[in-house]
Amino acid sequence: MDSEKKINDFDFDRAELIRRAVNQLGSAYAPYSNFHVAAAVLMESGNIYTGVNVENASFPAGICAERNAISHAVACGEQRIKAITIVGGKHGCRTHFCAPCGICRQVMREFSHPSEMKILLAVSEDDFRETTLEELLPDSFGPEDLIRD
Numbered sequence: 037m038d039s040e041k042k043i044n045d046f047d048f049d050r051a052e053l054i055r056r057a058v059n060q061l062g063s064a065y066a067p068y069s070n071f072h073v074a075a076a077v078l079m080e081s082g083n084i085y086t087g088v089n090v091e092n093a094s095f096p097a098g099i100c101a102e103r104n105a106i107s108h109a110v111a112c113g114e115q116r117i118k119a120i121t122i123v124g125g126k127h128g129c130r131t132h133f134c135a136p137c138g139i140c141r142q143v144m145r146e147f148s149h150p151s152e153m154k155i156l157l158a159v160s161e162d163d164f165r166e167t168t169l170e171e172l173l174p175d176s177f178g179p180e181d182l183i184r185d
């Protein structure tokens with residue numbers, strides 16, 4: 037049982053996922069906050085999709101990197117998230133861990149099992165904090181709540 041859990045815990049390439057997000061960071065469009073964010077989401081299929089934050093002169097029209105990455109995956113027919121990594125910082129400098137906002141956590145919830153979905157807050161391939169959606173969004177509301185009698 038313990039060994040099974042271990043295999044599940046290490047069954048994806050963290051460095052590759054982080055690399056994909058870091059490589060995307062230059063595309064962030066954040067002329068108003070100057071806070072650049074990129075996300076790479078790994079789906080159960082093994083495919084990775086990326087996204088960046090895209091701001092707007094009409095501020096509320098802006099969207100976060102995580103939701104762009106997830107929307108990208110869903111548009112390609114994928115609906116089960118395995119893990120996501122987020123990188124970012126002021127002017128694109130990766131000096132601190134960038135946590136997902138509340139709205140993004142709720143969107144992650146739509147397409148994952150909270151206890152199984154891994155969230156990697158990363159500065160680099162060698163410097164990241166790994167957590168789960170369950171830890172960042174406890175007692176969450178999800179699709180099952182709407183179909184329960």
Ligand code: THU
Nearest residue numbers: 069071073089100101135136137
């Ligand atoms: N941002 C993200 O892209 N993801 C988050 O989870 C936190 C915030 C973006 C939104 C906005 O463009 C900028 O960072 C400052 O809030």
